Amino acid sequence: MAKINEEQVRHVAHLARLAVTDEEVQQFTVQLEKILGFAEQLNELDTTGIEPTTHVLDLKNVLRKDEVRPSLPRTEVERLAPDWEDGQVRVPAVFE
Template sequence: MSITTKDVEHVARLARLNLTQEEKETFTEQLNSILQYAEKLNELNTEDVEATTHVLHLSNVMREDVVKESLPSEKVFLNAPDEEDGQFKVPAVLE
């Protein structure tokens, strides 16, 4: 499989990018180089390789949920720049 300049133009149009002819040619060459490199991976013998989702063994480390008293409102709002009716007051984002 190879990428043509027409493919690059199509993707650029979808991304609403204005590319010069030189950029189109550069991206075409670069994308074809990437595809050629990926094609080399097809030459590898992976018959005895177990499928994995990640190269490292990862697992989520979760702590147990423990019910405990929350902070009193006075302490929560001590460092707050502004508070109103028991809530943090922030500058309006929408008009």
């Protein structure tokens, strides 16, 4: 079984920019060891003849077709826009 030590937990926490207490490091070490132990049990299963999958359900994309439809007339957009300049909607600067 893969052994996780506190140094590894601290390293992963550092990479994830997480501040962890000594108590949390001990707790996470135990939890991660249990998780990896379970994952190792899965390696013992005979998967001969089983197709690899990326998802357990056979999902299909259910987005609607992209169809060209009429949009608002330019005069209406100009009327609704809070500020208009040179044929474009003017918005406050995002970057300074």
